Each structure stands twice: as structure tokens, then as C-alpha cells.
Amino acid sequence: MGYSADDIAVATNLQLLVYLNMPMATFWIYDYACSVHEEWKYLHRSRWTKVKVLYIITRYVPFVLIAIGFFMDFSTHDSESPNVCELAADSSTCE
Numbered sequence: 001m002g003y004s005a006d007d008i009a010v011a012t013n014l015q016l017l018v019y020l021n022m023p024m025a026t027f028w029i030y031d032y033a034c035s036v037h038e039e040w041k042y043l044h045r046s047r048w049t050k051v052k053v054l055y056i057i058t059r060y061v062p063f064v065l066i067a068i069g070f071f072m073d074f075s076t077h078d079s080e081s082p083n084v085c086e087l088a089a090d091s092s093t094c095e
Helices: 007-045 048-075 080-089
Strands: none
Touching: 007 048
């Protein structure tokens, strides 16, 4: 069974996406690891406000989104049920 030119183009684009996402995630995790001590020291001393809640959401939601993205990029979808793939796709999009 041969692959068409469209299949090869799609696979190449997906591989490029993985190559771009991995360094971005690595840099983001490194930044988090370097600043987590000061961040939590500040957050524990401050009172709860809307800004603090928004900061926590915008700081930690990417962990979930990156984990879902890596799951979709690196998992073998042949052994997954369609429900798992649909749930992962739905949770990582804004539709």
C-alpha cells in the first residue's frame, strides 16, 4: 500500500507541528520551574481578587492544553477508542 502525495504532505506538516510545539513547551516549563518559588510566595501572601484568579487560570491552564496536545501528537490512535480521541480533540479546541 503506497502513500499519496497528500498523505505525505499532511504527515510532514504534523511532524513540523510537533517540532515546533516541543521547544515551546520545554521553554514554558523551564520558565515555570525557575519562577515557581517566587510566584507561590507572592500568591500565598496576597488576598483573593479577580486579577489573582485570572492570573492563576492563565498561568496553569496551558499545562492542561499542552498535555492534551502531546497526547494527541504522540499517542497511537489505533488502540484508542473514538470517544477518547473525540474528547481530546474537543477539549483542545475552542468550538
